[in-house]
Amino acid sequence: MIATQIARQKLADTERIIPPHAPGMRIGLFGGTFDPPHQAHLDATLLAMKRLKLDRVWWLVTPGNPLKNTSGLAPLAERLAAARALTHHPRIDVTGLEAVINTRYSYDTISWLIARCPRVQFVWIMGADNLRHFHRWQKWRGIAELLPMVVVDRPGPSLYASASTAGQALSRFRIPENAAASLPGRRAPAWAFLHGLKSGLSSTALRAMRKQPADAGNKAAK
Numbered sequence: 001m002i003a004t005q006i007a008r009q010k011l012a013d014t015e016r017i018i019p020p021h022a023p024g025m026r027i028g029l030f031g032g033t034f035d036p037p038h039q040a041h042l043d044a045t046l047l048a049m050k051r052l053k054l055d056r057v058w059w060l061v062t063p064g065n066p067l068k069n070t071s072g073l074a075p076l077a078e079r080l081a082a083a084r085a086l087t088h089h090p091r092i093d094v095t096g097l098e099a100v101i102n103t104r105y106s107y108d109t110i111s112w113l114i115a116r117c118p119r120v121q122f123v124w125i126m127g128a129d130n131l132r133h134f135h136r137w138q139k140w141r142g143i144a145e146l147l148p149m150v151v152v153d154r155p156g157p158s159l160y161a162s163a164s165t166a167g168q169a170l171s172r173f174r175i176p177e178n179a180a181a182s183l184p185g186r187r188a189p190a191w192a193f194l195h196g197l198k199s200g201l202s203s204t205a206l207r208a209m210r211k212q213p214a215d216a217g218n219k220a221a222k
Contacts, residue, residue, distance in 0.1 A: 015084065017115035019058050023119035028057040028150070030125040031106055033065050037083040043197055044152040044171040045092060048125050051180050052150060052195055059083055059094045061117050066104060067136060096111055108141040110146050121184040124149040128193075133165035144170055148183045149191040162193065 021027060028048050034041065060205045061080050064070035074216075076081075076096055103109045106124075114122065124147055125198050126134070134140050143149075144166075153162065161167055173189040174180070180192040199214045 001171040013095045014201040017097050018113070018116060019056070019095055020112055021056070021117050021120050024054060024121070026121045026123070027030040027117075028052065028054045028123050028125045029060060029110065029113070030057055030058040030066075031062060031109070033068075033070075033073060034059065034061050034079050037079070037086045038046050039086075040154075041083075042094050044087075044125065044127060045087070046089075047194055048123075048150055049091065049154060052123060052183055054091075054184065057091060059092065060098060060109060061086065061094060063096075063099045066138065067133070080159075086199065105138040107137075107143050107146070112144060112158045113221055114146065122147045123184050124126040125152065126150075127152050129147070131167055132164045135164065135169070140166060141169070144173070144191070147188050148186050149188075150180065150183060150190060151193045153193070153197045155196045183218050 028045070030041070030045055030048075041059075045059070048054060049057055061076065061083055064073055071124055076099055080094055080096050087094060098104075098109050101109070103110055103112060110122070110124070115121075124143065127147065128151055135178070137143065154161075162171070170189060170191060172189060173190050175186070175190055177192055177194060180194060183190060183192055
């Protein structure tokens with residue numbers, strides 16, 4: 001417990017808790033473990049930024065995903081550094097604020113940000129693969145009521161994401177893709193599906209590749 005508090009304080013000392021913002025700004029929130037961050041994350045960000053005419057996008061690098069096994073997760077500091085090295089973009093901010101404010105679920109993080117960033121027009125960004133499992137998220141309906149959302153196409157998942165539990169439950173709030181630029185100014189619930197991203201990269205596959213050399217070394221040593 002003490003070690004966790006010390007680590008959180010160290011992160012707070014080096015992190016800007018809330019990235020630059022101002023009333024009226026259109027800001028995308030892109031959450032995830034980013035273990036590791038990869039080009040498809042960046043491409044999805046840039047696509048959303050362009051199509052929704054966002055002023056900035058904040059990458060919310062979470063300490064861990066409550067729905068996944070985090071035993072092999074890379075340290076947060078390493079993931080933050082890797083994300084910043086990959087993005088290197090003047091309008092993309094990478095933050096580990098969840099570890100500092102001690103929120104575990106996206107609903108709590110979004111609520112915290114909305115309360116402290118008045119009149120900022122936030123939009124939640126997620127991949128189509130996440131929409132498929134969105135109904136398993138804590139207070140997922142509440143998230144949809146807090147802010148508009150944009151779902152970015154992924155190869156494969158886009159075929160069944162809209163037919164998922166959440167996709168069907170929120171179908172009446174979906175707006176046409178050609179109206180996506182209006183999303184930040186809309187009252188939630190509202191969401192749009194963006195096509196155009198066709199990268200097959202995934203953090204899961206990259207983690208598996210990262211693990212293979214270690215596994216091979218262990219077998220050779222036996």
